[in-house]
Amino acid sequence: MRKDCLRFAKYDSDTHGGRGRIAAMFWQQVINGLTVGSTYSLIAVGYTLIFGVLGMINMAHGQIFIFGAITALLTMTELGWPLWLAFIISVVVSSILGWILELTAFKPLRKKDVPHLAPLISTIGFATVLDDLMIKLFGADSRAFPTEPFGGRVTFGPVQIRVVDFVILGVALLLMIVLHLWIERTKLGKAIRATSENIDTAEILGIPTDRVIVFTVVLASGLGGIAGILLGLAYGALMPSMGLTLGFKGLAVLVLGGLGNVPGAMLGGLILGVVEVLSVAYGQSTYRDAVAFLMIMIIFFIRPQGLFGSQEKA
Amino acid sequence: MDILRVEHVTRKFGGLIALDDVSFSIEKGEIVGLIGPNGAGKTTLFNAITGVFPPTSGSIVFSGMAIDHLPAHRITALGLARTFQNIRLFKELSVLENVMIGRHTRTKSGTFRGMFKTPFERREEEETRARAYDLLARVGLKKRAQDTAGSLPYGEQRRLEIARALATEPKLLLLDEPAAGMNESETHSLQDLLVSFREWGLSMLVVEHDMGFVMSLSDRIVCLNFGAKIAEGTPEEVQAHPLVIEAYLGREEEAV
Numbered sequence: 001m002r003k004d005c006l007r008f009a010k011y012d013s014d015t016h017g018g019r020g021r022i023a024a025m026f027w028q029q030v031i032n033g034l035t036v037g038s039t040y041s042l043i044a045v046g047y048t049l050i051f052g053v054l055g056m057i058n059m060a061h062g063q064i065f066i067f068g069a070i071t072a073l074l075t076m077t078e079l080g081w082p083l084w085l086a087f088i089i090s091v092v093v094s095s096i097l098g099w100i101l102e103l104t105a106f107k108p109l110r111k112k113d114v115p116h117l118a119p120l121i122s123t124i125g126f127a128t129v130l131d132d133l134m135i136k137l138f139g140a141d142s143r144a145f146p147t148e149p150f151g152g153r154v155t156f157g158p159v160q161i162r163v164v165d166f167v168i169l170g171v172a173l174l175l176m177i178v179l180h181l182w183i184e185r186t187k188l189g190k191a192i193r194a195t196s197e198n199i200d201t202a203e204i205l206g207i208p209t210d211r212v213i214v215f216t217v218v219l220a221s222g223l224g225g226i227a228g229i230l231l232g233l234a235y236g237a238l239m240p241s242m243g244l245t246l247g248f249k250g251l252a253v254l255v256l257g258g259l260g261n262v263p264g265a266m267l268g269g270l271i272l273g274v275v276e277v278l279s280v281a282y283g284q285s286t287y288r289d290a291v292a293f294l295m296i297m298i299i300f301f302i303r304p305q306g307l308f309g310s311q312e313k314a
Numbered sequence: 315m316d317i318l319r320v321e322h323v324t325r326k327f328g329g330l331i332a333l334d335d336v337s338f339s340i341e342k343g344e345i346v347g348l349i350g351p352n353g354a355g356k357t358t359l360f361n362a363i364t365g366v367f368p369p370t371s372g373s374i375v376f377s378g379m380a381i382d383h384l385p386a387h388r389i390t391a392l393g394l395a396r397t398f399q400n401i402r403l404f405k406e407l408s409v410l411e412n413v414m415i416g417r418h419t420r421t422k423s424g425t426f427r428g429m430f431k432t433p434f435e436r437r438e439e440e441e442t443r444a445r446a447y448d449l450l451a452r453v454g455l456k457k458r459a460q461d462t463a464g465s466l467p468y469g470e471q472r473r474l475e476i477a478r479a480l481a482t483e484p485k486l487l488l489l490d491e492p493a494a495g496m497n498e499s500e501t502h503s504l505q506d507l508l509v510s511f512r513e514w515g516l517s518m519l520v521v522e523h524d525m526g527f528v529m530s531l532s533d534r535i536v537c538l539n540f541g542a543k544i545a546e547g548t549p550e551e552v553q554a555h556p557l558v559i560e561a562y563l564g565r566e567e568e569a570v
Contacts, residue, residue, distance in 0.1 A: 187421065187439065194404050194415045201402045204364060206390035206419035206482055 024158030029281045035165040037273020038172030042227035043250030044265035046220035052196030052260035060127035062247020068094030069228025090225035098221025134240040142239035145232035264308030323372035332358040334541040345518045347532030355541040356521045365389045391419040395484035397475045405464030413446040416481025449477040486517045
């Protein structure tokens with residue numbers, strides 16, 4: 001009897017402790033997923049803003065933000081500049097590249113009688129040039145990204161969060177909230193939404209749509225610049241080829257969230273990040289990307305217009 | 315004084331002549347009706363005037379300034395607004411936002427200052443909002459201000475499009491089939507609404523197939539057929555014009 005009791009007690013404490021650990025691990029993974037996902041969101045917002053006003057996917061987006069981020073990384077490691085300055089450098093460099101992209105790849109083809117997908121190809125051309133330029137300037141190897149200022153962990157009950165993840169999630173979420181309010185509330189935000197819905201009508205109503213397009217491409221690229229630095233913090237390293245692979249993640253989120261839908265891109269990125277991390281934690285890491293894309297395919301069977309897209313735009 | 319002068323305007327699309335040497339003018343405060351059978355070139359003329367498809371040759375002078383080949387948003391800034399045959403609202407934006415966007419050219423905060431919310435922008439935004447509410451009240455849509463534009467019934471969408479066009483503070487308003495799809499009482503109240511804009515000295519050019527509507531609304535009528543102007547005059551004169559009767563009913567020999 002007594003023995004039984006003891007065994008029961010032990011059994012109980014085991015399951016209890018086990019459950020606690022399982023729950024803690026789960027939440028740990030969710031936080032990790034949100035952190036990675038928030039960088040996907042920022043990348044996807046860049047795609048979706050440009051898709052909104054131009055109806056076109058910018059295939060050079062990945063290369064643009066990784067170019068900006070690596071330039072900023074070099075100012076930190078070679079010149080000893082601080083992280084906050086690196087953010088600004090990355091935004092400035094990416095924005096300038098975005099502006100050049102608009103001038104060279106989009107504008108010359110606008111209102112010309114070119115095939116619908118011509119600007120897509122010209123952005124691929126721009127991406128190729130940036131890829132080669134990066135390898136020439138920076139080399140193809142990965143470079144360590146200094147994360148020392150954010151060493152250590154914060155403990156929330158059973159969940160431990162790296163300070164650096166906390167910073168990434170905080171910056172990304174804050175930026176997305178500000179962007180969302182800005183698009184909803186300001187005059188230029190309204191002009192962007194109007195141009196996205198119907199560029200000809202916007203023009204007729206007196207909105208200088210050419211200027212709105214330039215501004216949107218620069219804004220999208222600048223946001224990418226911030227995403228690039230956050231990626232450096234998250235992975236602890238940056239290399240030119242990340243532009244392509246992370247660009248594809250952003251593209252997947254663009255479609256997942258609904259083309260041209262800004263809140264959709266934000267939520268879609270977070271969802272993709274969480275699913276990826278959970279699939280690694282509870283499945284096999286080799287299938288990480290496969291699971292994520294499988295999920296996207298399943299979502300399209302259920303909601304062909306994307307998670308948050310409207311029926312009309314699909 | 316002429317607010318709009320269309321002089322020898324021709325528009326070709328490839329080999330097709332959509333507008334053939336069309337000339338007419340609109341005086342300040344005047345309502346001019348533009349009629350003609352389907353495919354006569356009425357919408358093409360609207361597109362030429364508003365800068366969507368500039369004329370191949372000829373000139374368009376708006377309050378003393380040549381506007382052919384200006385970009386559409388500049389023409390709007392000069393005081394020319396239009397509505398569309400197939401309603402083109404920003405369906406996902408609210409009723410109020412649709413009208414506020416119409417005031418884009420009338421607010422000072424430019425593209426780059428419009429990024430921020432300084433006290434100046436805040437004040438200007440408040441003023442824009444108040445003006446937008448006034449216009450919505452004028453067309454009877456004040457209660458729907460916060461609804462999405464796409465959720466309005468058809469007749470109210472037409473009224474919203476007119477309010478949005480008025481928000482650009484036009485001197486000349488181009489209306490492309492404003493009464494299309496409306497029932498008799500809606501058409502009637504639309505007519506009262508349009509006539510009430512005369513108090514602002516607003517000039518209007520109206521394309522319309524509802525003959526009763528356009529004849530009683532307009533001071534003067536211009537009739538197009540196959541891209542060319544075939545008649546111009548008071549509603550009575552145009553209705554009695556043999557070429558107009560022929561355009562609408564066919565030649566007498568054919569009709570018999």
